[in-house]
Amino acid sequence: MGGVNRTNVGANLPALRSHNTALVLDLLRTAGGDGISRLELAERTGLTPQAVSKITGRLREEGLAAEAGRRASTGGKPRTVLRLVPEAGHAIGVHLDRDELRAVLVDLDGTVVGERCLPMDLGAGAEAVVEGVARAAEGLAESVASVLGVGVALPGPLDHVRGVLHRVTGFPEWDGFPLRDALAARLGLPVVVDKDTNAAALGLAVADEGASFAYLHLGTGLGAGLVIGGAVHRGARTGAGEFGHQVVQLDGPVCGCGNRGCIEALCLGAVRRGDVAEAARVLGVGAANLVGLLDIDLVLLGGRTVASAPEEFVGGVRAVLRERARGEEPVPVRIAPGGVRGVAEGAAQSLLAPLFGRAEG
Amino acid sequence: MGGVNRTNVGANLPALRSHNTALVLDLLRTAGGDGISRLELAERTGLTPQAVSKITGRLREEGLAAEAGRRASTGGKPRTVLRLVPEAGHAIGVHLDRDELRAVLVDLDGTVVGERCLPMDLGAGAEAVVEGVARAAEGLAESVASVLGVGVALPGPLDHVRGVLHRVTGFPEWDGFPLRDALAARLGLPVVVDKDTNAAALGLAVADEGASFAYLHLGTGLGAGLVIGGAVHRGARTGAGEFGHQVVQLDGPVCGCGNRGCIEALCLGAVRRGDVAEAARVLGVGAANLVGLLDIDLVLLGGRTVASAPEEFVGGVRAVLRERARGEEPVPVRIAPGGVRGVAEGAAQSLLAPLFGRAEG
């Protein structure tokens, strides 16, 4: 995690403070509108009530937290409920898809408070696209006092750390383009670039803290976002989640990637033939492989193709997982919530994540 | 990490102190016999030289670290080299295989300073096996002042957190046996139970700090130990690493697990037919799937079957990975160092790991 977590770096007092502050903010966020009391925060964090009081005191001074009524008494002074002040900060998330641009403005709570959607050809060239994204972001940012930054999600492999695109599938002219720096220079704001499936996974990870799950996205291609222990796993070269080109059929039909028997080729081939049941079965075999390998606790499905026959896909994948579980409780399969805005919302979350101690995987 | 890392728990001063201490100890360990100076420790940890001096001062008082000569001067006072005192602590690692028991005594450095190996039938019943392990451990512990604990590694699924066995493959009588508690009660020492592949992976992870790799073990079965970011990934139910029953051949030959087209069935089938090249190719396809999914940076091979034809297996797996890399630098494939003692050594490391801030994945 960001401050003190999972790193081989020394910790000092400021790091300790920001770690605990982020922890409290995260609990305030997940508590949502119901709020949470100081003593509950103390129990959940393991800190003493006094430490929580100091931390929440600072947060209230900064305007990030506020008192919000009180609980019923249990025989003594009733607990004061605290809540996050969502309007204290905003972030912009942009989903650059092949044919459209969708930008959302979210508050600290993750609630969408503004949205723009316009047609956009990814092949129109870097300058035009950067300008389009910048205009959309500026338009959204106008309505609020300050914006933490802009998260951009798009298909294809890229370098998440340096914010450089590799080979956006079907658009070779983007190869090597430093999207993050170009956009950051144009907007004067922090920018984070991420793969669309990872952004979607991050958005989904906000709800279930500490969970491990896979988000399988079946649209014009097939990809996955992996969340392990609450953090998006991107791998050493940000290339993790290459789910579509997992081989599940030795010497099977040739795939566009050059290999044989990739899930993507088999799955989309079946869809093209109208055999949704077979597509779901192949997807299920891949999902079962993934579940077995990583021992995750949830599989979420999304993407246009899945959306066209959600129940068949969920049912088909679920059947394979149940069969493989051999009597034990199978891993649940669900449609990913969030719909068409999921990727853009997740992209915005990549800016909010550090604030809540959810660092890079 | 243990104290402050990757957890949603609050941190206080003692946690901060133990985190930094563990960090310094870990650097002292990886420096090995060469030692490391205070200023290098400061650079590597990001702490100030003064903080490092205080920490190493405490370690020297406790006998865990010592001065070991000095570096050449660069124009001023030469740096004093510090090193870990390996004899300051020991741990015992036990590898319970189907037909033999191997126990090692290692010091803080991980060096094996004692070993016992005896035939042992896993089917001889819980009491007999526990007693055998206990005697071996006691025999090894005699020679040193104090032992941190005992790590036991064995095949088959188990609950690493609670130390309870599930279904040791081929030995149904072990189902549900609380091995950790039984052994801890018998020995009066902390005990950790782990799957053999995970223990081997942990042992290998000690060398490469922060690395992500997969250890593929091909013996009488096929399993994997996954190390992600320096920590062994066991998954929610300690079931991660089910590599052998990844399906890579839809509707392929039936496997012992009931599915069709599992890597294990295909791979061992080929070995049985004497077709090592095909076995290596199948293993390579599985490895490539894994590399693509997790974007790891290394594949290590081990186990009796691999050891019988190491170059063919490494070459075969490497060929598949190179083909899939499509021109980019392929992920390296190597034989896992450690040999027959690797699992036992890794089991011992699970006791040492917390001391060096390497916590449970």
Next chain:
DNA sequence: TGCACTTTGGCAACAGCGTTGCGAAAGTGG
């Protein structure tokens, strides 16, 4: 041989973290 300079690393004072001790505030229940 001596002196200027560089580098290491310990001593002491310090700021800031969560913790502890304690008491005021704000309820319930007889």
Next chain:
DNA sequence: CCACTTTCGCAACGCTGTTGCCAAAGTGCA
């Protein structure tokens, strides 16, 4: 109305890494 419970802030505290400073221990040139 009073005893009791529970919440929560103030103040003092212990301990962390940090900073300022200086002694120690080398090199290199005159």
